[in-house]
Amino acid sequence: MKTPIFAANWKMHFGPQETRAFLTRFLALGPPTHDRTVIFFPPAVSIAVAGFALREHPEILVGVQSVHWEDKGAFTGEVSAVMARDSGAKVALVGHSERRQLFGVTDEMTARQCAAVGRAGLVPMLCVGERLDERDRGATLPVVLRQLKTGVSRLSPAQIASMAVAYEPVWAIGTGRTARPEDASVVHTAVRRALRDMIGGGADSVPILYGGSVNVETAPSLLAAAEVNGLLVGGASLDPDAWARIVCT
Numbered sequence: 001m002k003t004p005i006f007a008a009n010w011k012m013h014f015g016p017q018e019t020r021a022f023l024t025r026f027l028a029l030g031p032p033t034h035d036r037t038v039i040f041f042p043p044a045v046s047i048a049v050a051g052f053a054l055r056e057h058p059e060i061l062v063g064v065q066s067v068h069w070e071d072k073g074a075f076t077g078e079v080s081a082v083m084a085r086d087s088g089a090k091v092a093l094v095g096h097s098e099r100r101q102l103f104g105v106t107d108e109m110t111a112r113q114c115a116a117v118g119r120a121g122l123v124p125m126l127c128v129g130e131r132l133d134e135r136d137r138g139a140t141l142p143v144v145l146r147q148l149k150t151g152v153s154r155l156s157p158a159q160i161a162s163m164a165v166a167y168e169p170v171w172a173i174g175t176g177r178t179a180r181p182e183d184a185s186v187v188h189t190a191v192r193r194a195l196r197d198m199i200g201g202g203a204d205s206v207p208i209l210y211g212g213s214v215n216v217e218t219a220p221s222l223l224a225a226a227e228v229n230g231l232l233v234g235g236a237s238l239d240p241d242a243w244a245r246i247v248c249t
């Protein structure tokens with residue numbers, strides 16, 4: 001597996017000015033960025049500013065939090081993968097649980113979004129994860145694997161081999177509850193197996209990130225867990241000092 005990935009999902013935080021201030025502070029802290037992959041997912045309006053602030057650090061990537069599945073058209077309020085790419089994004093989150101829960105994104109929509117992201121030449125990072133009621137009735141793996149299989153259904157094997165997956169149990173996002181490393185490993189291992197069933201050995205290059213209330217204290221044990229190749233972090237990525245410490249994990 002490649003170097004570990006540290007991805008910051010800023011959600012609806014940090015417009016252009018705040019983005020510039022954050023990244024100036026973060027870079028001043030000098031966290032290691034050459035032997036790991038660091039990705040920022042700012043709001044779409046801040047992607048270009050983030051790219052400019054990071055212009056001397058091409059190893060740090062900028063991504064987009066969500067895209068429409070069409071390249072252009074009458075879709076008020078949406079941005080396309082092509083537009084995000086033109087703004088400097090290299091990666092696109094697809095199917096984040098907040099998009100699924102608050103904005104009605106379905107598995108089929110994630111398939112079309114992944115296809116659009118792949119068409120635009122960006123890397124899709126498909127988010128999968130079960131709700132608490134699904135976990136309580138023992139449906140974690142069926143839910144996660146359904147989301148995974150449908151989400152990648154419009155991608156070629158080569159596109160799947162170069163995508164990323166983020167396992168984010170919904171009950172752990174923004175709640176302060178984190179999955180135990182061994183529980184995350186069970187899901188990550190099942191995701192890896194499902195990817196191997198789909199595309200064979202190419203599946204081994206797909207990073208599988210864990211996300212859900214990761215912080216400075218929990219990051220090391222989660223990152224050390226089997227099949228955990230990186231971390232997708234929301235709340236704890238909003239403070240440049242805390243985020244720099246997590247990136248040092």
Ligand code: PEP
Pocket residue numbers: 009168172173174175211212213214232233234235236
């Ligand atoms: C997320 O939104 O992707 C996330 C993991 O959030 P948090 O770290 O705040 O739970």
